[in-house]
Amino acid sequence: MTVTGLAPGVLEKAKTRRDRRTVIALLAPAILGLVAGFVLPLAYMVRMSFNEGGPDGVVEEGFTLRHYTEPLSDSYFWKVTLDTFQMGLVVGILCVLVSYPVAMFLARSTSKWKGLLTALAIAPLLTSAVVRTYGWMVILGDTGLVNSSLKGLGFITDPLKLTNNMTGVTIGLVEIFMPYAILAMISGFGRLSPQLEEAAGSLGASKFKVFTRVTLPLTLPGVLTAFLMVFVLSVSTFITPRLLGGGAVQVLATEIYDQTTGLLNWPFAAALSVILLLLFGLIIAVYQRLTKKIGA
Incomplete structure (x- = not known):
């Protein structure tokens, strides 16, 4: 036990967890922006590619590999x-x-x-x-x-x-x-x-x-x-x-x-x-x- 009454390494682990939470908090806006601006549109595009394209621009929900x-x-x-x-x-x-x-x-x-x-x-x-x-x-x-x-x-x-x-x-x-x-x-x-x-x-x-x-x-x-x-x-x-x-x-x-x-x-x-x-x-x-x- 140390003078603070804590086992060795406890303070280091607490500091590591705090630093990890800080990094996640700082990255969260960029990650959310990436998901909203790239990942979701990309997923929607991939899903759209499996639909059926009808005449006059009508899109029919389905799953086809024809395209x-x-x-x-x-x-x-x-x-x-x-x-x-x-x-x-x-x-x-x-x-x-x-x-x-x-x-x-x-x-x-x-x-x-x-x-x-x-x-x-x-x-x-x-x-x-x-x-x-x-x-x-x-x-x-x-x-x-x-x-x-x-x-x-x-x-x-x-x-x-x-x-x-x-x-x-x-x-x-x-x-x-x-x-x-x-x-x-x-x-x-x-x-x-x-x-x-x-x-x-x-x-x-x-x-x-x-x-x-x-x-x-x-x-x-x-x-x-x-x-x-x-x-x-x-x-x-x-x-x-x-x-x-x-x-x-x-x-x-x-x-x-x-x-x-x-x-x-x-x-x-x-x-x-x-x-x-x-x-x-x-x-x-x-x-x-x-x-x-x-x-x-």
Whole structure:
């Protein structure tokens, strides 16, 4: 017994329980908000996907797997899903490639203008994606800046088809999501050490070897995080594929929109949304596996 008359460890256990209750009380508002804003709508969407969609938007309560088996047996929906995955993959890779030098420069910069340069790099986020997409429609159009410049220089005689196809959508998405990739990579470059690069160089390694053996492995977690973020944003985006695609580019997001607003088939749209979430889960699982492998 201690001088307080309590057995050893009783005060520590009481303090632990009090701390646990404090943590739960602090987390309760966030947990309730998460449940109300995400878990319940998600559960409702999953339940909706098993209902029957009648004509004129009538939803009949029931349980059917038809809305899942139909996309699996229809080549059109397979193409839409594969195009969505391919779009996210290409946009993610291109966005990382063009954003990596910018992020590396900002992460290493010691200039007094570093804050201003970082602000300029993410300044496009202050403009709506809709406005930027319309801007790309003007730039990439048949009489836009790109085709007019190439015609004026004599490189082409007929305008390049840069809109109403996946090419235009990819260009627009890469520009729109570059700020996200830059921010993700800057925050993920914490393991980068100039001393390690200098040590490798002093041992006779060329700049290329220093980059491939030291710089790239140390920055790879940030690169993977940026790719994951851009991929998720790309496969779920609607505005840019709809506008720059001009109806010729169909991805899961545009198909879900058409099913809800055009055909009023809410259960089928919900099933496509679940398929899109499963696609997210697949990529996140691959990402976690890669990060664990890198960490090991």
